[in-house]
Amino acid sequence: MAAAATAKKRKPNRIDGQDTPDNRDRDEMLDHISRLPNEVLGTIISLLPTKDGARTQAVARRWRHLWRSAPLNLQVDYHLSGQDRKRVIFVTKILVDHPGPARRFSLRGILLRDRYSKIDGWLLSRTLNGLREIEFSYEIENRLLPYPLPPSALRFAPTLCVADIGSCDFPNELAPSLNFPCLKQLTLRSVSMSEDALHSLLSGCPVLESLLLLNNAGIVSLRISSPTLRSIGFSNAQYCFRFNVQDAIMLQELVIEHAPCLERLLPLYPNHGPAAIRVMHAPKLEILGLLSDGISRLELGTSVFQEMMAVSLTSPMCTVKILVLDTKGPNLDAVVNFIMCFPCLEKLYIISHPMKTMKNVLRYNPLHPIKCLELHLEKVVLKNYDGKKPDVDFAKFFVLNAKALKKMEFGVLNNCNDKWLANQHRRLQLDNRASQGAEFQFKSQYSTLFTNNKHTHDLWMADPFDSSLCRCCPRI
Numbered sequence: 001m002a003a004a005a006t007a008k009k010r011k012p013n014r015i016d017g018q019d020t021p022d023n024r025d026r027d028e029m030l031d032h033i034s035r036l037p038n039e040v041l042g043t044i045i046s047l048l049p050t051k052d053g054a055r056t057q058a059v060a061r062r063w064r065h066l067w068r069s070a071p072l073n074l075q076v077d078y079h080l081s082g083q084d085r086k087r088v089i090f091v092t093k094i095l096v097d098h099p100g101p102a103r104r105f106s107l108r109g110i111l112l113r114d115r116y117s118k119i120d121g122w123l124l125s126r127t128l129n130g131l132r133e134i135e136f137s138y139e140i141e142n143r144l145l146p147y148p149l150p151p152s153a154l155r156f157a158p159t160l161c162v163a164d165i166g167s168c169d170f171p172n173e174l175a176p177s178l179n180f181p182c183l184k185q186l187t188l189r190s191v192s193m194s195e196d197a198l199h200s201l202l203s204g205c206p207v208l209e210s211l212l213l214l215n216n217a218g219i220v221s222l223r224i225s226s227p228t229l230r231s232i233g234f235s236n237a238q239y240c241f242r243f244n245v246q247d248a249i250m251l252q253e254l255v256i257e258h259a260p261c262l263e264r265l266l267p268l269y270p271n272h273g274p275a276a277i278r279v280m281h282a283p284k285l286e287i288l289g290l291l292s293d294g295i296s297r298l299e300l301g302t303s304v305f306q307e308m309m310a311v312s313l314t315s316p317m318c319t320v321k322i323l324v325l326d327t328k329g330p331n332l333d334a335v336v337n338f339i340m341c342f343p344c345l346e347k348l349y350i351i352s353h354p355m356k357t358m359k360n361v362l363r364y365n366p367l368h369p370i371k372c373l374e375l376h377l378e379k380v381v382l383k384n385y386d387g388k389k390p391d392v393d394f395a396k397f398f399v400l401n402a403k404a405l406k407k408m409e410f411g412v413l414n415n416c417n418d419k420w421l422a423n424q425h426r427r428l429q430l431d432n433r434a435s436q437g438a439e440f441q442f443k444s445q446y447s448t449l450f451t452n453n454k455h456t457h458d459l460w461m462a463d464p465f466d467s468s469l470c471r472c473c474p475r476i
Helices: 002-009 021-034 038-047 050-058 084-097 116-123 172-177 195-203 332-341 371-376 389-401 418-427
Strands: 072-076 102-110 133-138 162-169 185-192 210-214 221-225 231-235 253-258 264-267 276-279 287-291 297-300 303-306 309-312 322-329 347-354 379-385 407-412 439-445 470-475
Touching: 072 084, 084 116, 102 116, 172 195, 195 221, 264 276, 303 332, 309 332, 322 332, 332 347, 332 389, 379 389, 379 439, 389 407, 389 418
Parallel strands: 072 102, 102 133, 133 162, 162 185, 185 210, 210 231, 221 253, 231 264, 253 276, 264 287, 276 297, 287 322, 322 347, 347 379, 379 407, 407 439
Antiparallel strands: 297 303, 303 309, 439 470
16 A cells, blocks of 8 residues: 555656556556445455554545544554554544544553543543444553553443453442443453452353453452353463462352353463362363363363362263363373263373373273274374373373374474484384374474463364474374
């Protein structure tokens, strides 16, 4: 667009009234874009960063009114200006110049200082009437000071579809009166609020599909009962800029009481809590993890695990297709207990932390078959694989017993040269694989994490953990 504007201003060299090829190309490009209906152009402009959207006024005379008539996408960040003081000036000017309506208002990492009344004024602007998406958070300079969320940020409740609130104190007294009839995505990160306020807030979201809770304070136990929720991601933090985690009241228990549409349950950093997770009714649950011994008690129906070890296995969950485990060892006993609980499991992801004392000597008994190994398990991914005896024994269990296996990936901690690969081929007994069509792939890995909190809202992703481990070594 900027190139088109420059080309229009520049006087081309013409011969007998003809444009040069370069000028014709520029003009044709401008003409093709300009032929689009105003509604389409306005939609495109509303998706651009705020500064770029405003600059489209310089493209052509016909475009001058489009930015003001397109739904406003106001993103207050370094794209708008590298200086905090200038960003404040620009926001005020934009809200005066643009008549609305507004689609999105992103105010992340704003310095509070003496600007509370100014921020409140922005949120009360008529330009933002009918807002569909809001992102709001403060930049914390002193965790001992209050950082109140302006009540004006909640006036958009009737129209909001997406809300991301962070690093602030929620006005608890307003929660019982709030109703979000259109809200589908809700993120609360480093927010201080009461347990009752959060329960009231969630009960006022009748169409909520995905919920992400990160490092919030003031909530000990959260009980979820929602007919629409499809995805829940949650975690506490080892360290948080907003709170002193050692002193703050953090989430200790999550209970899924009634979630008939829940498809994915994602404890993102389980070693940091909550310590107890209970799933009472989630008949469509397909994706579960990351699970680790940081979860001291896990109840799945009437099946109970304590620190990754099975206490009771009485109610298999046939809906779970994808499982992610974080084990010490790797611990084959713990993993086998889990896969017995999920007889229709198709994908298993495991990140292990080597322990010198761990031994994997469990033998598969064909007289007591594990259903997922016999019929369903198609993919196994191991991270932190170093090729030593505990890892080899663990991996070999799946090589020799997973009859439906199509692919097994190894995230290798060293450089997997030809000699090392040949040695692994022999030690893993790949020639005796249970599934003759299985493919084995070794990859040098860099990251040891399987997930990222952004996947909580990515409902279009069939498998949020499916990503290449990094640089590929030859397949076997």
